[in-house]
Amino acid sequence: MADSVRERRRRHERRGHRGEWLAALALMLKGYRIVARRYRTRLGEIDLIARRGDLVAIVEVKVRPTLVEAMEAVARLSERRIEAAADLWLARQPDHARLSLRFDMVAVVPRRWPVHVENIFQGR
Numbered sequence: 001m002a003d004s005v006r007e008r009r010r011r012h013e014r015r016g017h018r019g020e021w022l023a024a025l026a027l028m029l030k031g032y033r034i035v036a037r038r039y040r041t042r043l044g045e046i047d048l049i050a051r052r053g054d055l056v057a058i059v060e061v062k063v064r065p066t067l068v069e070a071m072e073a074v075a076r077l078s079e080r081r082i083e084a085a086a087d088l089w090l091a092r093q094p095d096h097a098r099l100s101l102r103f104d105m106v107a108v109v110p111r112r113w114p115v116h117v118e119n120i121f122q123g124r
Contacts, residue, residue, distance in 0.1 A: 019063035019114075020047055023106035026114040032057065041088045044081030048106075049089060055100050058086045060120065063108045067115055070107035079103070079121045 032050035048059040062070035105120040
């Protein structure tokens with residue numbers, strides 16, 4: 001039983017890493033530079049941090065069977081966690097005063113190019 005739970009967790013983790021890789025590729029093709037992947041802080045984790053000029057996109061990647069399920073998967077609690085981690089990242093940037101921050105999502109669904117949704121939620 002424990003082995004099947006462990007194996008299922010590994011499968012989900014691999015699927016998530018593949019989804020993050022696809023999301024990063026899609027963003028790079030749109031002109032973004034990926035400045036961090038799986039950025040971890042004591043307050044939370046950010047899947048991807050992408051930058052294009054002075055715009056910084058804090059990106060949550062959701063791998064789901066449908067676009068609707070991916071959109072619904074960004075819960076209010078995770079929004080607070082992502083905002084807190086983004087504040088910590090931003091505070092460490094030497095040019096933070098001139099940066100614009102936006103919270104985006106990339107939905108990775110089967111047999112479809114990743115869907116980049118800008119402004120999935122508004123920060124504080």
